[in-house]
Amino acid sequence: MSESMIVIEASGRPCPEPVVMVKQASGDPAVQSIVVTVDNQAARDNILRFASYAGWSVKSVQADEPRYTMTLARDDVRTRPDEAKGQKPDARLEQDAALSTKTPAPATPAQAPTTKANSGQAAGCTSVFLASDALGSGNDELGQLLMRGFLFSLKELETPPQNLILMNGGVRLACVESRCIDHLRQLEAKGTSILVCGTCLDFFGLKATLAIGSISNMRELTYILAGSAVLRM
Amino acid sequence: MEDATGLIARTRFSGCGAKLGPGILEKALCGLNQPAWPGLVTDFSGNEDAGLFRLGNGQDLAQTVDFFPPIVDDPFLFGRIAAANALSDIYAMGARPITALALVCFPVRDLPLASLRAMMEGGLDALSEAGCALVGGHSIEDSEPKLGYMVTGLVESGQAWRNNTVREGLSLILTKPIGTGLVNMAMRADCVSAAAREAAWRSMAQLNQVAAGILGGFSVAACTDVTGFGLLGHAAEMAQNEVCGLTLSVGRVALLPDVMDYAAMGLVPEGTRRNREGRGQAILNAGACGAELFDILFDPQTSGGLLAAVPQALADGAVQALQAAGLQACLVGESGGPPGKVSLIP
Structure with missing residues (x-):
């Protein structure tokens, strides 16, 4: 896949149009970088917010008051392990994510399996494993915000993972009080199987409040995890 | 369109x-x-x-x-x-x-x-x-x-509720959730959730008549409504007096659904920035909340709720009466702190 850059001139556009233009461009998996120009600070701040929310890194912000030109680059969770070795390390992904090498060929947009496989035996099966409702440790409020951002970005992927596995505190994400239900619903609509640990739901007394996904058990989940490329956040 | x-x-x-x-x-x-x-x-x-x-x-x-x-x-x-x-x-x-x-x-x-x-x-x-x-x-x-x-x-005559007549010993009540500006932006960006849209519509279309009627029985000392300058902008106006400022518990403020997401996604109205620039100097301890929540607190509201100060001893009763009438009212802070300033606490 050739890397492509898109240039957006959003000067003169009222908010939220600049952000919407960037969001639309970011939704195209072929686009690897976006150069966007705006003519006010509110639009600049909004685009920087969106970049951090949607998992794009900000490479530069050039100010030529009142114009600002920002260069954004995709931080793609689907980066192939062999490519990742040669890339500039991304601290966030390196710390939080470990790609299992059990299955040598994780899905890329070009080679994603067409079957809705949640069986670990399918070639190129990808699973995302979440054992908490917050991403990382340090501050819970921040962690939950990051998790929402992560799930938002995950559902924006053209080829989202086959399985999303929720265990321990991660099961809260699929219960009625969760603020990520909309993201999960969209993931499910794109073909992701959401599997929720039944023992964990029982432990937290949340079984009756499960809003999305199907209840699974350790045996099934182990089978799937063992046969998938696993992204553990 | x-x-x-x-x-x-x-x-x-x-x-x-x-x-x-x-x-x-x-x-x-x-x-x-x-x-x-x-x-x-x-x-x-x-x-x-x-x-x-x-x-x-x-x-x-x-x-x-x-x-x-x-x-x-x-x-x-x-x-x-x-x-x-x-x-x-x-x-x-x-x-x-x-x-x-x-x-x-x-x-x-x-x-x-x-x-x-x-x-x-x-x-x-x-x-x-x-x-x-x-x-x-x-x-x-x-x-x-x-x-x-x-x-x-x-x-x-003499009975009107003024907005800068705050004194010590009052509690602050807000009668509607905030975030209509962000929901409107999400609507314009075509990524609003049904829950957020409907809650915002319901809230904006609701008169403050019932809220004012109920508050009238609880010795209101100061009152304003939360509109274009956002909750903090209007609270700052309320704090503009020689006697005492206001202390706002940011975690208690009721929010419309999903507005934290919209703020994080960069769907912040331009008015929020104008409000922050115009009134930001009246806000103390802005670090009590994250950047997203801070923006929500300055989010321009359309047809927002009443922000009323009532004697502390009556505040719980007032909130209960408002909630019993179906309003999403909450206690959001109290009078106190440096005059002219709104101090934020978590």
Whole structure:
């Protein structure tokens, strides 16, 4: 896949149009970088917010008051392990994510399996494993915000993972009080199987409040995890 | 937008987000004087929600005007929200509305007359609920639709609720959740959730009549309504006195659904920034909340709730009574802290 850059001139556009233009461009998996120009600070701040929310890194912000030109680059969770070795390390992904090498060929947009496989035996099966409702440790409020951002970005992927596995505190994400239900619903609509640990739901007394996904058990989940490329956040 | 009645796409700003920033307005009005009319109780030089004029028969006239571009696509709902928003200033003074005049701007070449009709019906619906007579109005042809009302109310002389009469020992009550500006932006960006959209519509279309009626039984010491300057902007106006400031517990403020997400996604209205620049210096300990929540607290509200200060001993009873009436009211802070400042705590 050739890397492509898109240039957006959003000067003169009222908010939220600049952000919407960037969001639309970011939704195209072929686009690897976006150069966007705006003519006010509110639009600049909004685009920087969106970049951090949607998992794009900000490479530069050039100010030529009142114009600002920002260069954004995709931080793609689907980066192939062999490519990742040669890339500039991304601290966030390196710390939080470990790609299992059990299955040598994780899905890329070009080679994603067409079957809705949640069986670990399918070639190129990808699973995302979440054992908490917050991403990382340090501050819970921040962690939950990051998790929402992560799930938002995950559902924006053209080829989202086959399985999303929720265990321990991660099961809260699929219960009625969760603020990520909309993201999960969209993931499910794109073909992701959401599997929720039944023992964990029982432990937290949340079984009756499960809003999305199907209840699974350790045996099934182990089978799937063992046969998938696993992204553990 | 293909939909002939789609109103939002025709305007740059929505609702109270179209308001001139507080900083700009202060510069323009600074030093502007008029004769000291007998009977004039408050005029534009303060930050009151409505002007007060003593009639001499034991009553004061409370007058306000508010109009803005559409914040929803549905013309009936827009009319209702515009009237609820205009009436709100009268309720925030503790007055009762009696008459209203309509102000209409309408792109007669671009929109069907049925839209105008529906806007007026929606407005009349809210005015009738308020027991307020529509006595006339004025219309202009304009490229952007706008609607609002000049509303007149009455209040017993000396009984009006002022907004900068805060003293020690009061609790702060907010009667509606905040975030209508962000929900509107998410609507414009076509990524609003049904839950957020419907909650915002319901909230904006709701009159502050019931809230004001209930608060009237709880010795209100100061009151304002939360509109274009955002919760912190209006709280800062309330804190502008020599006696004491306000302390706001940011975690207690009720939010419309999903607005934290919208703030994190960069769907922050331009008005938020204007509000932050105009009133940010009156806010202490902004670090008590994250950048997203801070933006929500400055989010321009359209037809927002009342922010009322009542004696601490009565506050729980007031909140319970408001909630029993179906309002999403909450205790959001208390009086105290440096005068002129709003101090934030988690």
